[in-house]
Amino acid sequence: MINQLSWKVGGQQGEGIESTGEIFAIALNRLGYYLYGYRHFSSRIKGGHTNNKIRVSTTPLNAISDDLDILVAFDQETIDVNVHELREGGIVVADAKFNPTIPEGTKATLYAVPFTEIANELGTSLMKNMVAVGASSAILGLSPEGYRPVVEGIFKKKGMSVVEKNMEAIKAGAEFFKKEAADQIGDFYLAEADGKKRMFLIGNDAIAMGAVAAGCRFMPAYPITPASEIMEYLIKKLPEFGGTVIQTEDEIAACTMAIGANYAGVRTLTASAGPGLSLMAEALGLSGITETPLVVVNTQRGGPSTGLPTKQEQSDLMAMLYSTHGDIPKVVMCPSTVEEAFYDTVEAFNIAEEYQCPVILVTDLALSLGKQTVEPLDYSKVEIRRGKLDLAAELPERVDGEYYKRYEVTEDGVSPRVIPGMKNGIHHVTGVEHDQTGKPSESPENRVAQMDKRLRKLNDLHLKYDTPVYSNAPHEEADLLIVGINSTRGTINEAMPRLEADGIKVNHAQIRLLHPFPTEELQPLMDKAKKVVVVENNGTAQLANIIKMNVGGTKIESLLKYDGNPFLPSDIHTQCKELV
Structure with missing residues (x-):
């Protein structure tokens, strides 16, 4: 029994690769497993290599894995492009239709399963993806019946006969693999999940x-x-x-x-x-x-x-x-x-x-x-806050024909707001500079007053913002502070224990509010680190430069990746080791 594995399905875009991954993943999700998936696809409607890599675990995870346990291939290109990810002892399950091969020296085992042939025998080659799902269920030690609720959800509107045909394809795929690859059965059996319902x-x-x-x-x-x-x-x-x-x-x-x-x-x-x-x-x-x-x-x-x-x-x-x-x-x-x-x-x-x-x-x-x-x-x-918009406001009568002061200069920089149709709320709205009623104005004094008002709006935002910087900082004095943004969070968190095992004390900060920049929250984390590594998917170190502008950065190093692929935990582990 194992607690996690990484599974990938690949083929030509438009031949059901995405649906194969979806059916496989949704069934496992409903059994209570934790999942993290990343789809590689071409920028065209049909054709071009596509794959869906799904990591499955009995415990929470937030990153794709470095390597691959199981590769399901609908064409030779899938093997050629992805075989390097397979760990030693991994397996390739490929459609026998294209006479699959793996490179000499690959420390993985190839199993040719007639996905298309089995599907044709059941009525249509379109069900070859369901045969592949069945083979995958056998590898993992899962019952094909576990897919029934998913298949019904997708195909029931087409009639129960269609549901049953697809279930037959899943079962046929599972049975074939059990007979042809009995030596492999058991090595990839997943430990039982907790069965809890999650999204x-x-x-x-x-x-x-x-x-x-x-x-x-x-x-x-x-x-x-x-x-x-x-x-x-x-x-x-x-x-x-x-x-x-x-x-x-x-x-x-x-x-x-x-x-x-x-x-x-x-x-x-x-x-x-x-x-x-x-x-x-x-x-x-x-x-x-x-x-x-x-x-x-x-x-x-x-x-x-x-x-x-x-x-x-x-x-x-x-x-x-x-x-x-x-x-x-x-x-x-x-x-x-x-x-x-x-x-x-x-x-x-x-x-x-x-x-x-x-x-x-x-x-x-x-x-x-x-x-x-x-x-x-x-x-x-969930809380809905509408600021100074009062839809039930009783606005005062206009004095001497003066319009409503929609752009009134206020201490906090936020003016009162009304919507069209409110009695006594008439005012100009224009993209040119304007006075408090919205009337265009080029007065230097008015310009300064309106600019200052708008620019002080956000002075207190960082005080009200819940988490401008997510931090995982176990060390008072760290050898390394790793800073990231958006999807790199889970990958950084997974790389941290590996660096710690190498004797490197690591803290982590994830920018959650990019502007106004959370200088006061990031500064202390940077101060207590010997070196700061900024991890980002671009070629010009944009996040690192923003940090330098707002905090300073004599000890900042950049870890960049801009080949179109997300960071892997091993990328961060290996390159951070080199920088320390």
């Missing part, structure tokens, strides 16, 4: 669920990888709550439409990736100067331009902070787990309304599309 979500789904819980009722957006799942989820769910989703002609329209809806009092978000964020830059400035709440989700991917649209990167950091022209208050939030993505989305709406400014919720592809086990969400933690 199994990608970050995008958690963001969409958080938006619904926060009271979001409108989403204008343009589809783009890796953000589209947020839109797809809300297309199905928002109508149930009286809301709607509109697919716009581009990201410029999406962002300006979101500003308009928020101006009308409707909680609204839009979501995109790097190219879309670039198009939204001017609209972010409009949100800032009109002091209209706005929530934008940016799911980072490989850039620049179209770049690597389906690969991991964290190279939008500077763009989110500095691409908007002029000076405006802006908040950039960085969840580092799927669970945080849910709660942070709720908080993004609260902050946007409390401070009347744009809020960017940033993820990366590994967090947006990586699927993780999540404990049941606690909806009692």
